[in-house]
Amino acid sequence: MVSDGLLGAAVRKQNGDRFLTGRIEYTGDLRMAGMAHMAVVRSTHAHARIVAIDTERARALPGVIALLTGEEALGLAEPIPHNLDPAGLGGQHAEIRCLAVDRVVYAGEPVAAVVAETAGEALAAARAVTVAYEPLPAVLNAQDALAPDAALLYPGWATNEMIAGETADGDFEQAALDADHVIDGELRIQRTSAAPMEPRTYLAAWDERAQRLSWFGTTQNPHPMRWVLAVALRLSESQVHVVAPPLGGAFGLKMHGHPEELLVAILSRMTGRPVRWAESRAECLLAAGREQRHRYRAAFDADGRIRGIEDELVADHGAAAAGPGWGMAFVASLAVGTGYDVQCCRVTYRVVVTNRAPWSGVRGFGKESANLLMETIVERVAETTGLDPVEVRRRNLVTADRFPYRTATGLDLDSGDYHSLLDKVLSKVGYTDARERQAVQRAAGRHVGIGIAFELTPEGADIPGALVGGYDTTTVKIAPTGHVTVLTGVTSPGNGNETAIAQLVAGRLGVPLELLDVVQGDSSLCPYGYGNLSSRSMITGGGSALLAADELGQKLRTVAARMLEATGPDAVVLRDGFAILVADEGHAIPIGAVAHAAHTLAFILALGIDPAMEATCTYRPPNIRHLPDEHGRISPFASFSNAVHAAIVEVDPETGVTVLRRHVVGHDCGTVVNPAFVDGQVYGSVCAGIGLALTEELLHDADGVLRTDGFKSYLLPRATDLPQIELLHQCTPSPFTALGMKGAGESGLGGAQAAIFNAINDALRHRGARIDALPASPARVFAALAQADQAVAA
Amino acid sequence: MIAGALDYRLPETVREATEQLAVEPRDTCVIGGGTWVVPWLASGERTAGRVVDLRRVAELRAIRATDDGVLFGATVTYSDLVRGDTSAGPLRLLALMARGVTGGVQIRNQGTLGGSFVAARPSSDAPTALVALDARAVVRGPGGERRLAAVELLAGAMRSALAPAELLTGFELPLQQDGGIGYVKLKRGASSWPLVTAATRLELDSSGRLEAVRLVVGGATATPLVIDVSTVLGSQGDVAVLAEVERRTSAAVVEPYADVLADGSYRAAVAPVVARRAVAMALADARRDRSGERR
Numbered sequence A: 001m002v003s004d005g006l007l008g009a010a011v012r013k014q015n016g017d018r019f020l021t022g023r024i025e026y027t028g029d030l031r032m033a034g035m036a037h038m039a040v041v042r043s044t045h046a047h048a049r050i051v052a053i054d055t056e057r058a059r060a061l062p063g064v065i066a067l068l069t070g071e072e073a074l075g076l077a078e079p080i081p082h083n084l085d086p087a088g089l090g091g092q093h094a095e096i097r098c099l100a101v102d103r104v105v106y107a108g109e110p111v112a113a114v115v116a117e118t119a120g121e122a123l124a125a126a127r128a129v130t131v132a133y134e135p136l137p138a139v140l141n142a143q144d145a146l147a148p149d150a151a152l153l154y155p156g157w158a159t160n161e162m163i164a165g166e167t168a169d170g171d172f173e174q175a176a177l178d179a180d181h182v183i184d185g186e187l188r189i190q191r192t193s194a195a196p197m198e199p200r201t202y203l204a205a206w207d208e209r210a211q212r213l214s215w216f217g218t219t220q221n222p223h224p225m226r227w228v229l230a231v232a233l234r235l236s237e238s239q240v241h242v243v244a245p246p247l248g249g250a251f252g253l254k255m256h257g258h259p260e261e262l263l264v265a266i267l268s269r270m271t272g273r274p275v276r277w278a279e280s281r282a283e284c285l286l287a288a289g290r291e292q293r294h295r296y297r298a299a300f301d302a303d304g305r306i307r308g309i310e311d312e313l314v315a316d317h318g319a320a321a322a323g324p325g326w327g328m329a330f331v332a333s334l335a336v337g338t339g340y341d342v343q344c345c346r347v348t349y350r351v352v353v354t355n356r357a358p359w360s361g362v363r364g365f366g367k368e369s370a371n372l373l374m375e376t377i378v379e380r381v382a383e384t385t386g387l388d389p390v391e392v393r394r395r396n397l398v399t400a401d402r403f404p405y406r407t408a409t410g411l412d413l414d415s416g417d418y419h420s421l422l423d424k425v426l427s428k429v430g431y432t433d434a435r436e437r438q439a440v441q442r443a444a445g446r447h448v449g450i451g452i453a454f455e456l457t458p459e460g461a462d463i464p465g466a467l468v469g470g471y472d473t474t475t476v477k478i479a480p481t482g483h484v485t486v487l488t489g490v491t492s493p494g495n496g497n498e499t500a501i502a503q504l505v506a507g508r509l510g511v512p513l514e515l516l517d518v519v520q521g522d523s524s525l526c527p528y529g530y531g532n533l534s535s536r537s538m539i540t541g542g543g544s545a546l547l548a549a550d551e552l553g554q555k556l557r558t559v560a561a562r563m564l565e566a567t568g569p570d571a572v573v574l575r576d577g578f579a580i581l582v583a584d585e586g587h588a589i590p591i592g593a594v595a596h597a598a599h600t601l602a603f604i605l606a607l608g609i610d611p612a613m614e615a616t617c618t619y620r621p622p623n624i625r626h627l628p629d630e631h632g633r634i635s636p637f638a639s640f641s642n643a644v645h646a647a648i649v650e651v652d653p654e655t656g657v658t659v660l661r662r663h664v665v666g667h668d669c670g671t672v673v674n675p676a677f678v679d680g681q682v683y684g685s686v687c688a689g690i691g692l693a694l695t696e697e698l699l700h701d702a703d704g705v706l707r708t709d710g711f712k713s714y715l716l717p718r719a720t721d722l723p724q725i726e727l728l729h730q731c732t733p734s735p736f737t738a739l740g741m742k743g744a745g746e747s748g749l750g751g752a753q754a755a756i757f758n759a760i761n762d763a764l765r766h767r768g769a770r771i772d773a774l775p776a777s778p779a780r781v782f783a784a785l786a787q788a789d790q791a792v793a794a
Numbered sequence B: 001m002i003a004g005a006l007d008y009r010l011p012e013t014v015r016e017a018t019e020q021l022a023v024e025p026r027d028t029c030v031i032g033g034g035t036w037v038v039p040w041l042a043s044g045e046r047t048a049g050r051v052v053d054l055r056r057v058a059e060l061r062a063i064r065a066t067d068d069g070v071l072f073g074a075t076v077t078y079s080d081l082v083r084g085d086t087s088a089g090p091l092r093l094l095a096l097m098a099r100g101v102t103g104g105v106q107i108r109n110q111g112t113l114g115g116s117f118v119a120a121r122p123s124s125d126a127p128t129a130l131v132a133l134d135a136r137a138v139v140r141g142p143g144g145e146r147r148l149a150a151v152e153l154l155a156g157a158m159r160s161a162l163a164p165a166e167l168l169t170g171f172e173l174p175l176q177q178d179g180g181i182g183y184v185k186l187k188r189g190a191s192s193w194p195l196v197t198a199a200t201r202l203e204l205d206s207s208g209r210l211e212a213v214r215l216v217v218g219g220a221t222a223t224p225l226v227i228d229v230s231t232v233l234g235s236q237g238d239v240a241v242l243a244e245v246e247r248r249t250s251a252a253v254v255e256p257y258a259d260v261l262a263d264g265s266y267r268a269a270v271a272p273v274v275a276r277r278a279v280a281m282a283l284a285d286a287r288r289d290r291s292g293e294r295r
């Protein structure tokens, strides 16, 4: 018998006190004897030929140990292996080096690296390196990059298109002919950044005698990271030890493919010293994502039923990179349609390279854009038909009786009750009253808007051909003292998944949490795993931990049954630290004693079973489908969390400033292991969506140099910008995954962004104004109102 | 992280400070609170071989009543204003401004009004408020002391008119009748620099007519703009006054300032609204004052 004693309990985060009181050790806190520091010389040009690099003055500065240029690095390392090579899906391959050679393709690209005794000396030396550039024509946006005469970023490429594809191919023209209405439009999504609290930091130590590299750093994927380092440095994977210390947020930025990951290792090998690099905030904000333009059409009837959707997505990637960033455009196109029953979709995507810093992975990973697009379309359907936007959603969302539901792009939606979630949110926000109040407020000249959004978040991805796995592995072992260690292939970006995994194991083994440690992020200790991405950690890490705990539990119960002279393992239950006889609960042995006996009396008590007091199991979600269906479509996700958002905003018509008055979110991620962590993820994700809707944007000057290089210009929402986020849950377990869990971590962002965007347009509608681009900056909203007034006057 | 080594000086008197500054003025950076200077040194936006930190110079941190007003030291911080007795006189407007300064208690404890003024950022709060109070700047250099209207110390966006070897020691704030004050800023969110600010103080006569008013708009142009609203003096009806304030402001913003947070046309368009709201706030404040209500 097994129990799930701690399932659903808001257990506090293990080590939470150490995080809160600043005693946790981030990579930046690590010290090694002889540690030196790296600083990076970066291109000041968007596109230029490197004529000469003068390092003389820098080399002479105090504390300087070594200096490396791209030319010199050529012989020391291979190109950076791609996280997700577009060539694998029919795109163009770019060779990415850790330092630019001959040519730079974006402002901020690493050109040289310096190692010095202190970080300040390294920085001073980096600034003393002079690079002579011969500027080349730069393309700074996707439109220019696609022009027939555009300058090409990569000589071997025929165009600036990295990859293009089609994720669904319905007969939209027929749908348009049949439908009562057809609308078209454009949606422009701005360039934004992941902006974790802790920027990227790496520390590499090459051991010349052992011929081994130890690498500590901010990575979401320690095992794939080991592969990157081994391949690039021509080492065997057993020569590389990767450790991921606790992370201060990752949000996709810390997936592998960054040049500095490799640079510290090369420089450590070169100097024989441990070398650390800590990114500055300005460097961190170079990392881009999300910028894309959608041209869409929608065909629908007077009753609001959507017959078909067509979308052309053009993503402005920036320069090519070894990271997985471009995949976000592909995922965005896969997710179009979200949770709506629209079987006719035609979706194409194009990823374009431009002379700006490249995309890195960023939370939402494209799904947020698909949600924004769908919710924009639904809102416009309501506007055209005169129906309430809620009613249009009701008429088009997939109904609860139709799961599993295959979407037009081929995704197999697992389960859900979207309609009841919608009802719950409407009742929480008091939708009817809010609409009545809005009418009164409008009559008084106030611009109040109500926006709704449905959000579908495909999670737990497995990308064919890449080290992005949808399954994972856990070892659970019990020591003779009764101490339990859980070694898992998933890592934590700081969200508490280690505690949730501990909860599951503790529940199954009946041991108190205090006797249980979870070890993550160590490539030598932990089973091979894919780390943290795509909100996969509980499905895969939790799922495999359950299997391993049960296997070990079975052994413990077998041994305990023999000690208790019971019939067999089923006669024993593990609970509250004891192995207890089911038939007579007065008979029990401490689990520690069982573990000790199993280790010391294996030839008596463990006869007939595997005596190792550990188990290693892998969990692979059964519903990921890589074998294409009859239309050639795959479904690479394990779960489909969903949410409904309602936002109430007020726009100041004199200044265009938007204030978010209320935000209600109803969230369904199936079975919740720890509600405190899920709530934390949703709150954080909603806040990110608020930033995307209102303020966040990476902006460059006319030469392509980033200007929003700090948090006074790259504007994240602050506490005083936020209303109390009102969160409610619905639980529709997945019929496929362990315990019915679905991912939680990314959902929140796309829906919040869409609901606020819709609310703003709702506030502007009576003035005949609308915005089709984000963020909804005061200037943009103000201009939309001014333009509408002019149109009225004309 | 600051690149390289620095010769760090911590003088205790104005005299020591000016002497230390005079050695290599072009390679020296004065620090009030350092909330600008330290990030600049870190990013490389500014380099210096020496820094002269004014935090130990007690005389620069003082606020003193004089016969004709208040003498206000250059290193007075926002927290000094928020915590101090600012119930009357010119300090009231500064305290109102100081309460809205962002960056948390760290910045309010550390940042100085003098530092904000010399940094001459169009989007900063202190310059507009000080100009609205008709402050005079007190400057000490190798050649002695000079005084000038504070607004003249602002040569342009990010440019002060201080000579490299000069120190701003403080401001003289003229005595004022109690009246109404208003300070309004328009931002893109809590973390954003203000896009446009407006500071005003005004006086009403016994019958409630506008007797004196000074209105300054910041952020809309490179340096704070004193708006001539003399045409509203003697008016009584708020609607007319406010409409005139908008018109005057709109006409005055000729060359709007632009930065990464907002372009010039937007700033020009909203400056009149911000100015009007500041004056409306000050009118309400003045009436509250006259009716004896607590502020």
Ligand SMILES: Cc1cc2nc3c(=O)[nH]c(=O)nc-3n(C[C@H](O)[C@H](O)[C@H](O)COP(=O)(O)OP(=O)(O)OC[C@H]3O[C@@H](n4cnc5c(N)ncnc54)[C@H](O)[C@@H]3O)c2cc1C
Binding pocket: B029, B030, B031, B032, B033, B034, B035, B036, B037, B038, B054, B074, B075, B100, B101, B102, B103, B104, B107, B110, B111, B112, B113, B114, B115, B116, B118, B119, B123, B124, B125, B126, B162, B166, B167, B168, B169
């Ligand atoms: C997170 C954050 C939030 C902020 N929020 C605001 C805000 O809401 N409003 C706002 O206005 N500002 C804000 N600032 C900007 C800045 O902190 C303040 O304007 C502050 O008052 C600057 O003063 P300081 O003494 O720190 O300047 P410093 O960095 O010490 O100096 C600034 C400049 O003035 C010079 N200087 C300083 N004192 C003197 C002197 N006595 N004589 C001659 N030269 C001198 C320095 O050499 C330097 O050029 C913020 C800054 C940060 C980092």
